[in-house]
Amino acid sequence: MSVALDRIFLDVEDPFIFPPYHKAAREPFDYYMFGQNYIRPLVDFRNSYVGNIPVFDEIREKLQEGHNVVLISNHQTEADPAVIALLLEGTHSHIAENVTYVAGDRVVTDPLCKPFSMGRNLVCVYSKKHMFDVPELVEMKRRSNTRSLKEMALLLRGGSQLLWISPSGGRDRPDPLTGEWYPAPFDSAVVDNMRRLVEHSAVPGHLYPLALLCYDIMPPPPQVEKEIGERRVITFHGAGLSVGPEIKFNEVTSTCNDSEEAKEVYARALYESITAQYNILKCAIHDKKGLEASTAEVSLSQPWNYEN
Numbered sequence: 001m002s003v004a005l006d007r008i009f010l011d012v013e014d015p016f017i018f019p020p021y022h023k024a025a026r027e028p029f030d031y032y033m034f035g036q037n038y039i040r041p042l043v044d045f046r047n048s049y050v051g052n053i054p055v056f057d058e059i060r061e062k063l064q065e066g067h068n069v070v071l072i073s074n075h076q077t078e079a080d081p082a083v084i085a086l087l088l089e090g091t092h093s094h095i096a097e098n099v100t101y102v103a104g105d106r107v108v109t110d111p112l113c114k115p116f117s118m119g120r121n122l123v124c125v126y127s128k129k130h131m132f133d134v135p136e137l138v139e140m141k142r143r144s145n146t147r148s149l150k151e152m153a154l155l156l157r158g159g160s161q162l163l164w165i166s167p168s169g170g171r172d173r174p175d176p177l178t179g180e181w182y183p184a185p186f187d188s189a190v191v192d193n194m195r196r197l198v199e200h201s202a203v204p205g206h207l208y209p210l211a212l213l214c215y216d217i218m219p220p221p222p223q224v225e226k227e228i229g230e231r232r233v234i235t236f237h238g239a240g241l242s243v244g245p246e247i248k249f250n251e252v253t254s255t256c257n258d259s260e261e262a263k264e265v266y267a268r269a270l271y272e273s274i275t276a277q278y279n280i281l282k283c284a285i286h287d288k289k290g291l292e293a294s295t296a297e298v299s300l301s302q303p304w305n306y307e308n
């Protein structure tokens with residue numbers, strides 16, 4: 001905790017300004033390991049699961065071949081990048097350390113969040129959800145997003161990039177009536193833009209659906225807040241991560257009549273895969289079914305030592 005406070009105060013004295021593309025700061029201070037070490041004690045590894053390790057193997061191979069991979073994901077907490085890296089560090093350290101997160105402005109401006117964000121590769125964007133929070137800033141945000149898109153296109157052109165993006169534009173929240181958490185709906189335009197960026201990069205690219213269940217560890221405030229400075233509550237809890245097979249645009253949309261329909265159908269296919277995987281993680285973690293929650297589509301495992 002004292003290291004976190006040191007880093008937060010250091011940034012208050014000399015604020016770090018994130019460029020549109022930020023490469024994880026690993027030295028002289030290793031912000032990546034700092035984030036890992038802070039979140040690690042919050043993860044109950046005995047009750048945590050990874051779904052479909054062979055698909056992560058396939059992703060590693062594609063990256064080694066120079067292909068680009070995009071993980072289309074739900075978004076649960078500010079700790080998502082650390083949870084992903086912690087659950088994969090034993091088996092897929094290259095993936096754990098090399099994801100580039102498409103990150104909203106809150107994670108690069110909130111003083112409590114900034115030191116953790118500095119340890120991740122980020123493409124910084126202004127989320128549509130917060131685009132109109134301050135009317136005078138709308139134009140600046142749009143220009144900045146254009147710059148970030150160009151950075152992303154450049155990255156993809158170089159190949160071997162692993163991007164993570166949540167097309168919901170924010171964190172999942174519980175259903176107000178049932179209190180049940182579920183992956184927030186996707187903005188199909190975000191999925192479509194990402195897919196087209198990948199296709200236009202002249203390097204083979206692949207989109208995979210990724211499900212995350214870790215809201216207990218650091219739940220978001222019940223409502224989406226405009227102001228920076230939300231209250232953080234942390235808990236020791238099991239977490240889950242699962243990836244589904246690649247979803248190919250041409251295969252899923254072959255019977256669509258036009259591009260608008262195809263856009264919706266493709267986003268829905270990704271979202272449905274994520275929701276199905278999420279429900280299996282929920283069954284394993286919350287319903288305490290553990291590895292027995294595995295199905296033909298999602299094979300759960302615990303690729304770590306409990307001593308972690």
Ligand SMILES: O=P(O)(O)OC[C@H](O)CO
Pocket residue numbers: 075077078104106107129169170171172220223224225
């Ligand atoms: O509270 P939200 O849903 O706007 O989420 C904001 C950011 O995505 C936090 O990572």
